[in-house]
Amino acid sequence: MNKTYDTIVCGGSLAGSAAALTLARQGRTVAVFDKAAFPRSKLCGGLLTWKSVQILNALFGETPRSLDEAGILRHVSDRYSIRTFSADLADGKLSYPFHFIDRTALDARLLEHARRAGATVVEEAEVAGCNPDSGEVLLMNGETFRGKYVIGADGAHSVVRASFPEVDQRRMRRLTAATIEVKISARDFPVRVNAPILYIGFLDAGYGWVFPNGENVLLGICGLRDRDTHFAKLFRAYLDALGVAPAALSCQRGHPLPYGSYLHDPAHGRALLAGDAGGFVEPLFGEGIFYAMCTGMYAGRAVADALADGGDASAAYSERLHRMILPELNGSDRLRWCLFRAMRWFGAGVISRFIKLGAGPLGDMVHGKRSYNWLGKKTWDFPTSPV
Numbered sequence: 001m002n003k004t005y006d007t008i009v010c011g012g013s014l015a016g017s018a019a020a021l022t023l024a025r026q027g028r029t030v031a032v033f034d035k036a037a038f039p040r041s042k043l044c045g046g047l048l049t050w051k052s053v054q055i056l057n058a059l060f061g062e063t064p065r066s067l068d069e070a071g072i073l074r075h076v077s078d079r080y081s082i083r084t085f086s087a088d089l090a091d092g093k094l095s096y097p098f099h100f101i102d103r104t105a106l107d108a109r110l111l112e113h114a115r116r117a118g119a120t121v122v123e124e125a126e127v128a129g130c131n132p133d134s135g136e137v138l139l140m141n142g143e144t145f146r147g148k149y150v151i152g153a154d155g156a157h158s159v160v161r162a163s164f165p166e167v168d169q170r171r172m173r174r175l176t177a178a179t180i181e182v183k184i185s186a187r188d189f190p191v192r193v194n195a196p197i198l199y200i201g202f203l204d205a206g207y208g209w210v211f212p213n214g215e216n217v218l219l220g221i222c223g224l225r226d227r228d229t230h231f232a233k234l235f236r237a238y239l240d241a242l243g244v245a246p247a248a249l250s251c252q253r254g255h256p257l258p259y260g261s262y263l264h265d266p267a268h269g270r271a272l273l274a275g276d277a278g279g280f281v282e283p284l285f286g287e288g289i290f291y292a293m294c295t296g297m298y299a300g301r302a303v304a305d306a307l308a309d310g311g312d313a314s315a316a317y318s319e320r321l322h323r324m325i326l327p328e329l330n331g332s333d334r335l336r337w338c339l340f341r342a343m344r345w346f347g348a349g350v351i352s353r354f355i356k357l358g359a360g361p362l363g364d365m366v367h368g369k370r371s372y373n374w375l376g377k378k379t380w381d382f383p384t385s386p387v
């Protein structure tokens with residue numbers, strides 16, 4: 001294997017595949033290192049919004065039909081419910097359905113797209129460290145590689161991000177949510193689940209979900225926690241409230257979720273961060289699939305352009321993030337604190353009044369047709385189809 005590449009991408013999930021595919025299509029040499037062997041399991045609710053479906057098509061050429069034919073699409077629903085343990089707050093219909101996918105299968109398929117486009121994909125290759133100034137990447141097995149650029153797409157515990165001296169690691173930890181998710185057979189869930197349900201009001205800054213996923217139902221909670229939050233206990237109370245018998249549970253797992261920790265300047269030296277590594281997750285609902293693919297694509301484009309014309313990849317990436325992504329994350333962050341505080345002061349009923357006031361535009365905002373920045377019309381800089 002070569003030891004030098006135009007770009008080394010650390011992490012071969014959504015952000016890494018998007019970055020590697022973008023670069024490989026520009027004829028650039030790119031190596032992707034991931035510590036896992038694909039297909040590997042990935043904890044995720046698997047909910048795709050409109051903008052996720054659009055970017056999957058624009059970048060990877062995947063459509064709901066192709067995902068369905070590959071057995072990756074598990075459920076489609078244009079309805080949603082928002083509840084507390086004691087009351088229904090909102091039940092609604094959206095202008096576009098949510099699509100629910102199997103993340104394990106999706107991730108493997110997208111990485112295969114990058115490989116077919118010409119990226120060198122190395123699985124079971126764990127990155128131990130990175131020098132963002134020289135572009136050197138050290139693997140756990142002692143091998144060293146060098147990239148003209150490095151893209152850190154190695155998730156919430158990013159090793160590449162850890163090499164950035166300016167990143168405030170304590171802030172990152174404080175704004176990272178804990179999550180627990182389990183998959184149970186739909187037969188073992190007390191009621192039939194045809195549409196996503198969100199449960200609010202039992203966590204200070206967070207929520208619970210019940211998502212349909214083919215023959216299974218995915219149940220989870222996520223939230224910021226302080227020293228006194230006992231997350232496993234909260235999850236047991238959540239299962240109790242849903243009426244799920246402990247015997248129905250298979251393995252219960254957790255994974256950190258960036259929840260407001262996104263970086264405004266995710267670059268240092270020759271290295272850029274994309275996806276969860278840069279904290280790019282929408283901080284109200286925790287949507288990260290779209291942001292991982294989109295920031296991965298932007299990082300790939302910025303590097304490809306810099307390699308072509310000698311420009312500044314960090315500046316180009318930052319400009320794109322500030323124009324397209326950060327207005328969404330900032331708007332969502334503002335909204336979540338307003339909603340969480342309003343719930344604390346006035347009770348969860350305030351949410352049902354809020355949703356009744358603007359159900360249509362709010363649904364379009366979640367889907368990405370309107371902006372989290374005061375509900376303005378959102379125009380993405382990749383091809384989208386009207387709905």
Ligand SMILES: Cc1cc2nc3c(=O)[nH]c(=O)nc-3n(C[C@H](O)[C@H](O)[C@H](O)COP(=O)(O)OP(=O)(O)OC[C@H]3O[C@@H](n4cnc5c(N)ncnc54)[C@H](O)[C@@H]3O)c2cc1C
Pocket residue numbers: 010011012013014015016033034035036042043044045046047048125126127128153154155156157158159179180181220255256257274275276277281286287288289290292
């Ligand atoms: C419980 C849960 C439910 C969620 N549900 C949804 C949802 O329904 N919809 C939605 O839009 N988002 C959801 N998200 C968020 C979404 O899953 C993430 O934002 C998304 O996976 C981020 O993609 P990524 O490519 O940045 O990172 P990841 O998908 O985390 O991938 C990182 C990759 O890097 C690899 N890696 C890590 N460290 C190293 C290393 N040192 N060396 C080499 N490789 C390494 C890993 O093996 C992995 O393949 C959920 C998250 C959680 C935790």
